[in-house]
Amino acid sequence: MxxxxxxxxxxxxxxxxxxxxxxxxxxxxxxxxxxxxxxxxxxxxxxxxxxxxxxxxxxxxxxxxxxxxxxxxxxxxxxxxxxxxxxxxxxxxxxxxxxxxxxxxxxxxxxxxxxxxxxxxxxxxxxxxxxxxxxxxxxxxxxxxLVPPIPGLDQVPYLTNETLFTLRETPEHLGIIGGGPIGLEMAQAHRRLGSKVTVFEAQTALGKDDPELAGVVLDTLKSEGVEIFEKTAVEKVEGFDDGVLITARSEDGELVTRAVSHMLVAAGRxxxxxxxxxxxxxxxxxxxxxxxxxxxxxxxxxxxxxxxxxxxxxxxxxxxxxxxxxxxxxxxxxxxxxxxDIVPWVTYTSPELGHIGLTEAEARARHGKKVKVLSAAYAGNDRAQAEGEIIGKLKLIAGPGGRLLGADIVGAQAGEVINLLSLAISKKMTMKDLAGFIAPYPTLGELVRRAAISYYADAPKNAWLRRGIGLLRKFG
Structure with missing residues (x-):
């Protein structure tokens, strides 16, 4: 009972x-x-x-x-x-x-x-x-x-996130199906730990993120030896004595084959x-x-x-x-x-890639010409220079009244910097707020102030402001 x-x-x-x-x-x-x-x-x-x-x-x-x-x-x-x-x-x-x-x-x-x-x-x-x-x-x-319906997949051994972390030996050649955050995080981790790595992505790798900043991550992974095929769909997989043969085709019709020792399926959830x-x-x-x-x-x-x-x-x-x-x-x-709109996300590759709020395209669709895109490069940040982490960039999406609508960042500790911006989005802060806070020096958080201050870059050219300043000077 x-x-x-x-x-x-x-x-x-x-x-x-x-x-x-x-x-x-x-x-x-x-x-x-x-x-x-x-x-x-x-x-x-x-x-x-x-x-x-x-x-x-x-x-x-x-x-x-x-x-x-x-x-x-x-x-x-x-x-x-x-x-x-x-x-x-x-x-x-x-x-x-x-x-x-x-x-x-x-x-x-x-x-x-x-x-x-x-x-x-x-x-x-x-x-x-x-x-x-x-x-x-x-x-x-x-x-x-998610296990995609790829011919032959049910006939060969493959890994998912539920079995990947049981490996005790370095995969000689890890083939990864999927170029999203999970696929690329594990691609970089295994490459750095000694594996040869090939990634197949049917669409655009890191396709949900800002294309320019996502490109920084992809370029870094490629420079470290990760082989990435974008807009290349896996057509079939076949087993052989030492692993799996992956056959894929690009959108241009080019056939790509790779023999791998291990295969990770990271094609979604x-x-x-x-x-x-x-x-x-x-x-x-x-x-x-x-x-x-x-x-x-x-x-x-x-x-x-x-x-x-x-x-x-x-x-x-x-x-x-x-x-x-x-x-x-x-x-x-x-x-x-x-x-x-208030949900942030981070891809924890090196460099990290973070996002919060509206994308530039979404912001322009809602607010048109009232949108300003502000940026600050890691190379212009003293902490980044001191630590040799100058690859990266922050973008702020400012809307009407200077309100922060969204932000994207690529670079060292991007996930930590996005915390501040997540708070700013949830509290509907403006560029005035972000330009006015005091960031300890030297920190990567200064990137936020630097980008926000650029919202007022045209102020010194304003003729009325110049006249006002001149008038005030006459009073001593």
Whole structure:
């Protein structure tokens, strides 16, 4: 016989979004059931953000050794121990794991069920031998690697983000299908750790970012030896004794073949909607994810969906932000609205590539000639010069009244600089605000002030201002 649970909130999925909802609700003394069939922490901790950034850090350490001679520090070409680099990845995961663990959440008062969840009615979820009837339900099941329908792919071994971080030996030649952030981050990390790397992208690599700044990243990767084929679709893959033969064709019809020892599929993400019984829950969904309104409610108003499974921007910080919105809606009955314009993102290659707000094209479509694009080069920043990190550029998109509408940045620590700009976007700041704050010297944050000040570059040429200054001088 099923055990009946009647919590206030039932959360399906213990990734970033689900854990945030459960922890916040429990903190207010609300009864919560959290269901997770896989690993606590979800994709981000176990297969995504955390291990990928840890492996990137290992690759960056190699590059720092190679650059040491520029600072008068002699070095020998490093002998990379890929297994120890993987040990670092696993140690980082282990260090963060307790924060996301079942034990911690049970200590917070959350009932944790390590089972698969399935709706059997619009207000009933079954998990193992438990039947859960909750006042509100939050679906936060995330996404998995999208496996494209490439002929032969089901006949050869391939890696996804869920298996990549189990490798203990350096891939001799890593072929990557997909030139988005995941594909290019892992391309650079593995190249720096000793692999030959080839990337195939059917469209434009880093196509969601500013083309000029994305080009800086691509040029850097190519200079490090990463082979990148853009607008080149993989037509088929075939196995052979030592690996996989990848056959692709460019938009010009040129055939490209590469024999690789390992193949990583990084061609996008697919929402985890299968086997949830969404039909029984009267929840509408498509291949893009669960359909939600601006308040993250599904077609069943008792059920919310957040994070990757809800489609839209697929980032850990988006899931966390949406968790906060859902808590406000469920516990306090406050109206909430998901705003994509305030969501930043960063690709953690070297140099890093960050974005927040509207692109230049989007801003011009809304505001026309009232848009100004302001920029500041890393080469003109004293901190960048001191550290030898002069490759990079910041762009600010200013709209009517000098309001900041968007920003793009490529360069060292771009992810940290974008934090300030994310705050500025969310608080509707103007160029006056960004030009008026005091940045400690020397920091990369001065790039923001430098670009914002250029908004007023034409002021000294203003005839009325000049006359005003002249008039004031007459008063002594």
């Amino acid at each position: 099923s055990k009946l649970l009647t919590p206030d909130i039932c959360v399906i999925g213990a990734g970033s979004g689900g854990l945030s909802v459960a922890a916040a609700a429990a903190a207010f003394g609300v009864e919560v059931v959290l269901i997770e069939k896989g690993k606590m922490g979800g994709d981000c901790l176990n297969y995504g953000c955390v291990p990928s950034k840890a492996l990137l850090a290992a690759g960056k350490a190699v590059k720092n050794v190679q650059k040491a001679a520029r600072f008068g520090v002699p070095f020998e070409e490093p002998d990379v121990d890929f297994a120890k680099a993987n040990d670092h990845v696993q140690k980082v995961i282990a260090a963060i794991e307790p924060h996301d663990s079942q034990e911690r959440f049970e200590g917070l008062g959350v009932t944790v069920l390590r089972e698969a969840a399935e709706f059997t009615a619009p207000d009933v979820v079954v998990a193992g031998d438990h039947e859960i009837r909750a006042r509100r339900i939050v679906i936060a099941t995330g996404s998995t690697a 697919a929402p985890n909607v299968e086997r949830l019984g969404l039909e029984a829950a009267h929840v509408s969904y498509s291949h893009k994810g669960i359909t939600v309104d601006h308040g993250l409610r599904t077609s069943n108003k008792k059920i919310y969906a957040i994070g990757d499974v809800a489609g839209g921007l697929q980032f850990t910080h988006v899931a966390g932000h949406q968790a906060g919105l859902v808590i406000r809606s469920i516990l306090f009955r406050l109206p909430v609205k998901m705003q994509t």
